[in-house]
Amino acid sequence: MRPLLNFFSVMTAAGCLGMACTGNIGPVLELVTRDPGDSGGDGTSGSGGGVPPTTAHTTIDASTSTGSVACGGSPDDDADGDGFTERENDCDDCNPRVNPNAIDLPTVDGGPPFDDDCNDEPDDYVPETCDDGLPLDDDDPYNAAKAVELCKRATGPGDWGVVSAKWVMVDGSPPPSDAALRANFHLGHGLLSGFGPNVTPRGGARLLALSSGTARQQQDEGFESPTGFDKEYESDFPEGFPKHPRNCGDLVPAKPSDPTAIEITLRVPSNVHGFSFHVNYATFDWPHVCNDFNDYFIALLSPRPPDLIDGHILFDSQNNAMSINNTFIDVCTCEGDSPCDSDGMQYDCHRGTLELLGTGFENRAATSWLRTTVPVVPNQEITIRWGAYDAGDHELDSTGLVDNWQWLTEEGVRVVTVEDRPEL
Template sequence: MTAAGCLGMACTGNIGPVIGVAAGDGGASSTSGTGGDDPPTTADATITTSGVTGSVGCGGLPEDDTDGDGFTELQGDCDDCNALVNPNALELATVGGDGGAAPEPVDDDCDGIADNVPGPCDDGLPLDDADPLNAARAVELCKMASGPGDWGVVSAAWVMVDGSPPPAQEEQLANFHLGHGLLPGFGPNVTPKGGARLLALSSGTARQQDDEGFESPSGFDKRYEGDFPDGFPKDPRDCGDLVPAKPSDPTAIEITLRVPSNVHGFSFNVNYVTYDWPYACTDFNDYFIAFLSPRPTDLIDGHILFDGASNAMSINNKFIEVCTCEGGPPCNLDGLMYACPRGTRELLGTGFEGRAGTSWLVTSAPVEPNQEIKIRWGAYDAGDHLLDSTGLVDNWRWLTDEDVKVVTLGDRPEL
């Protein structure tokens, strides 16, 4: 597999202009009531908005929605000639110009200040914070929807991978909550892609090796079971007649969002590590899931994290590149070939030393402006309570391109 490998329904071009976004208690869920993100990888990936202001020359009255964006001047639309400017728009940094004068800054969200793109909001969050809204903030989802028409985070809840509530029994619930963490990194060599924290979800403990609460990923038995999410089990390609086993020790989060009026998609970074290495193609291989609802067109379910051969995220995924083996790489695991171009440096300090992972990837998916969506991330063991796996999520970005596809790309330098 090359460093430019890609994953998903479409593997052409880039994921379009990207913009960072600002997105309780210790129970299972929280609802919202500001903030943002300024991911370092997207500093130059902004777009220029129209410099037109006011509705002069557009016709209509202050009570008319002249540009058809759902807002009138009386409702706070500061540019009723431009459908991309209204109180429910994402603020964009105005850039561009072809060697001439710089374009006039635009107040996209009509809050009275142009180009006030907010920064991250996850500095200082505790590692074991149980508020799911703070888990959203850890991935740069900080802006809270203030009402039925406002964009941002509507609610967040800890769930099982099928979307059902966490286990109620006290010991099981405590073990469930060890399966999520807001980490400053994952070992010394895996750092957040945006802000100061990343979200870890694990079928074991979502902790680094030196963190309080860490248990070896060789097998932390949380003592509860779960059910398959929609569309699962998914049979890995090139694994014969394998039938993946039911979820054990699942931990997941589901976040409900309302999309800004000038946005057509989103992306996030994901990194998967597993203790299953080198046991590929078994019924007991673990999974990391990412579900989007409503599901994108042409997907039979809402699962959006898969490789070019339609493999869901497990040891059998073609993005496993952080690995090594005796006499290799390349590594031949019962006929499955792994080039392992990144070695195992990224596993140091994680408890997964000598095992395998993907390194950072970036996944994108389409949405409709002003649409309410749900994203669910989660990890689970398959059929047992051994050989745990952990998924890292970070750096949510809204995409303004109108042709966003379900696609995952390697997010790393050329090798």
């Protein structure tokens, strides 16, 4: 375990070299190291593990009368460039990681607690479990956000958390206005306690399911077979689509039909540089690969991350979007020995089909759990849209699961999706 910053880098990052920091900081300036942890954690960590990532703090002497550090200039100056001044309750204006819009993760390994968010309660952020007891068919989009562990609502421009949430089509347009079609639309989302007996939430008590059919398990009220529940409505393509899978020749994906999506706007904590979430995709398209009518599950971020041509953030190592033509498909079976060869596409199918029991997708295909990480800018307002859609035929449905949102405080986060599959 090592500190992320040393004394010199902390002071230069704040523009406080030599005697430039004129506040009464007493005799001490120390680093609190935080273990990076590992993946697949419980939502308390910036890196996905059970503990927060490494960070650095200025420690203020108790004799400081105001409880803040004056880093030169007046109380109206934002000396560390974090968007807050001393007069706006920045209790350490020499440290851009400390201000009222920071996330106050707990210090670990016996280190002294620190008040990252300047509310006089050090290490007070405890990830909430806010999705226990939510109804399966809840149509409040804010409760859907809770199902993926987005519990905190932003109270104003200087506060991080959920700003807004709404149900949309995959292109961002409103759901159908016709009452019958709107009822079909809302069958396409569900707050599930699991997806069959072998797929459980990665965080909290519920997961969010979005489907081009019904977002239900077989035993749930409202379930329709994913062999083809025609919801009788369509939408335009989302930004950046259609995307053409590699190794599929001249495939031209069909227009979205039966889509369901959610759009959540968030304000990023001031000491956060990324986020992660888990996703699991099941499709009845198996084994019909490289087909114009293959379904998609999308994740779009606005503003788009650097170096991407659009805001789509869910793709494999070959830049394939999430469909049956994605290399993450591994919950499947085929005749003969592995790997399976379907129209020239190969799949290992190492996990068999146990994860599909009780879902309606038995003997079809899925990815199992994956974890996507994405960079963001501190204090930025972002909008993420998750959604599922059939492609043109209103048949052979697909369902995407989303869960376990985590904020990441370490720098250098990249857009990447990796396997995070539990043992069966």
